[in-house]
Amino acid sequence: MKQFLDEHFLLETPTAQQLYHDFAKHMPVIDYHCHLPPDQIAGDINFGNLTQAWLYGDHYKWRAMRTNGINERFCTGDAKDEEKFAKWAETVPYTMRNPLYHWTHLELQRYFDVHNILNAQSAAGIYAACTEKLQSKEYSVRNLLHKMQVKVVCTTDDPVDSLEYHRQIKKEGIGIRVLPAFRPDKAMAVEDAATFNQYLGRLEAASGIAIVTYQQYLDALKQRHDYFASMECSVSDHGLERIYADDYTEQEIAAAFSKIRSGKALSVEEQSKFKSAMLTVFAQWDHEKGWVQQYHLGALRNNNSRMLRQLGPDTGWDSIGDFPQAVALAKFLNRLDANDQLAKTIIYNLNPSDNELMATMAGNFNDGSFPGKVQFGSAWWFLDQKDGMIKQLNALSNMGLLSRFVGMLTDSRSFLSYPRHEYFRRILCNLFGEEIEKGELPNDIKWVGSMVEQVCYHNAVRYFNWMSE
Incomplete structure (x- = not known):
């Protein structure tokens, strides 16, 4: 049995693994269509916490949370950021086979080196660890782009x-x-x-x-x-x-x-x-x-x-x-x-x-x-x-x-x-x-x-x- 999200994730054959690791993995990124806010890049901001970086404006996650019975207050409403994250973490186990499950854990790994599964039990620790990292210059928005080898943002x-x-x-x-x-x-x-x-x-x-x-x-x-x-x-x-x-x-x-x-x-x-x-x-x-x-x-x-x-x-x-x-x-x-x-x-x-x-x-x-x-x-x-x-x-x-x-x-x-x-x-x-x-x-x-x-x-x-x- 393969380990979840290991180095050969989605690569089902040795040839696929060779093609990805030898050719695709290190290619830079040209993002020729996105909706990133240019003011945040100009200001090179740091997000105050993981909710701000991850949940603000993300209607993919909001739809999943609503479907999971989460009140709108925790999606776009006035709940505290930590409360919103807790409700998202509570929802994540129910997103299995939705791409959100893969995206969530890829993002935790690639940006924060967090390999734990996100759920209600792990939420507080992951939130604290990632929020602390987001305060450093290494995690400003420009450096998040550099970390992913992004060369062009349109x-x-x-x-x-x-x-x-x-x-x-x-x-x-x-x-x-x-x-x-x-x-x-x-x-x-x-x-x-x-x-x-x-x-x-x-x-x-x-x-x-x-x-x-x-x-x-x-x-x-x-x-x-x-x-x-x-x-x-x-x-x-x-x-x-x-x-x-x-x-x-x-x-x-x-x-x-x-x-x-x-x-x-x-x-x-x-x-x-x-x-x-x-x-x-x-x-x-x-x-x-x-x-x-x-x-x-x-x-x-x-x-x-x-x-x-x-x-x-x-x-x-x-x-x-x-x-x-x-x-x-x-x-x-x-x-x-x-x-x-x-x-x-x-x-x-x-x-x-x-x-x-x-x-x-x-x-x-x-x-x-x-x-x-x-x-x-x-x-x-x-x-x-x-x-x-x-x-x-x-x-x-x-x-x-x-x-x-x-x-x-x-x-x-x-x-x-x-x-x-x-x-x-x-x-x-x-x-x-x-x-x-x-x-x-x-x-x-x-x-x-x-x-x-x-x-x-x-x-x-x-x-x-x-x-x-």
Whole structure:
């Protein structure tokens, strides 16, 4: 019987173990999509305790605690941090076979050298030991990143963000590139006229452009897009239920903008056409600048209206959606490609039934101009676990080229989440190792090992062009 979480965790064959320990293990990390707060990196803060570092903002853990019958007071409420941690520790044994169980113990081992199982009995000792370590300079947020060999962090930023903390980080030269990503979701959110107009007020302030007409709206957004580029941004990101690719005219979009700017609600058809136009405009700007564009598709957000009113968004009330994806996605990508305006593109799905759809869609627009120009992105959110990663890797292998994949990201708000890269790398090496030992792949460790290194690190370095090899 194997020991839990030993050095060969998830590595079921000697070949898998060789591939991981000789090739994958020591590769640096390019985290090309995450939600880390840049102000905390700029301030190089130390967390006050383990709860602050581990539970604040972590809706994965909150969902598990709620499911375990833990009162909201211990998730997002006013309970003391030590009490919240105790309730999380009480929940951990019940998370077996949920990825949280693996993540929790990997993070305790990799960051804190804690090899005990977390439960109600061990909670107090683990909390005290880890909290004490978090007070030292060695455990500041920058050093947590260094500890995991993180070379690039790409945050997620709204067009109205000042990027002041990115400027501060760059000026200091911390040994890690912390870059912004342009995420204009709120600039397309025309479902509610009042909220949209409030956002336009913020856009006016950020751009210095008065926004009355549709053209002025575009001018303001373009000014922000240009500003992000001046701050070394070269990535955009969109979080959408589905791609919008309606046919439209400029006159229709200008009229819709005037309507909503006057405070009137848009019809469902007007909303869809407006979003279609804006996605196209943003993609054209991305292509002009040579950016990489990312599309996260398929989340059904804010399902619990009572808890949304109480706690706000991003607090754990989202799920997988079953939106139709293929027709609009093909139309959108083709609209850009037909005019030679398709930038490097990564598409992610949240519904696993769309794996093969996304993998084959990427292949439709790989034109030989760059290896893996259009990527089927890594397993995301609810699929960011062993089964989800294996299915994504298999779909990509069967329908495309795994060897050109840009690999894993964290998509996390936590500085303690980087063992997810290790988790992915172990799974990747195990897939290759198993097939080599079955005779399904040649026992060419040098070549397969180089492929592993490419997927773990080098492909992303070349794809994003953020640093030299």
